[in-house]
Amino acid sequence: MDYLVVAVVVALVSTALNLLLTFGVIRKLREHDTRLAPPPASDSGPPTGSTIAPLTATTVAGHQVSIVDADRVTLVGFFTEGCRPCADIIPEFLDRHARTGVAAIAVVVTDATDGETYAERLAEVDVLVEPSGGSWATAFRVSSFPTLCLVDRGGVILGSGNAFTDLPTLTAA
Structure with a gap:
């Protein structure tokens, strides 16, 4: 027992x-x-409803562009060389521009002197090339790539983020 x-x-x-x-x-x-x-995904870009200060620049093709334009809503995309998601979204960026007729500005952010690859792929829209920390990426609070922003005629952000699902629906003009 x-x-x-x-x-x-x-x-x-x-x-x-x-x-x-x-x-x-x-x-x-x-x-x-x-x-x-993984850290929670944080959308890159300014918050909806905020206003972007007037920015102007000369495109790769030599044209003057401005973010505040009384005649148009503008789709702005920020891309960087070597970014796989950037490469994947470029065709959709160009397609949305072509289908909707919305103005589009592509900003290629690169510290390399050979940033022409994305600039060439995006040639059907206005293309700017600037270094990291450039005035456009800074004004748009770009913290990751790709970043997409839809800006109204007065420079007010209608939507921003890392994918088209973060933006309001674009319709044909």
């Missing part, structure tokens, strides 16, 4: 210790998951 009591006590202590260790492992795994989780 004494052996039976000892066996039960040993079994209960072992079970309690096993549960305690299991809870400790689960807690550590949750901490590990929290540390490894």
Whole structure:
């Protein structure tokens, strides 16, 4: 009988210790998951309803463009060389411009002197090339690429983000 009591006590202590260790492992795994989780996606660009200061620039083709234009709503896209999501969204950027007739400005941000690849692919819209921290990327609060912004005639942001789903629907003019 004494052996039976000892066996039960040993079994209960072992079970309690096993549960305690299991809870400790689960807690550590949750901490590990929290540390490894990607940071929440933050949309790049200015908040909807904010106003962009008037900006002007000379395009790669030599034309003057301005972000504030009384005659048009403007789609502005920021791209950087070597960015796979940028390369993937360029065809849709060009398609939206062609389908809707909305004015489009593509800003290629690069510190390299060979930033012509994206500039050439985007040649059917107004293209600016500027270094990191340039005036357009700074004014539009670009923190990741690609960044898309829809700007009304007075420079008010209608929507911004990293995908077309972040913008209001563009309709044909």
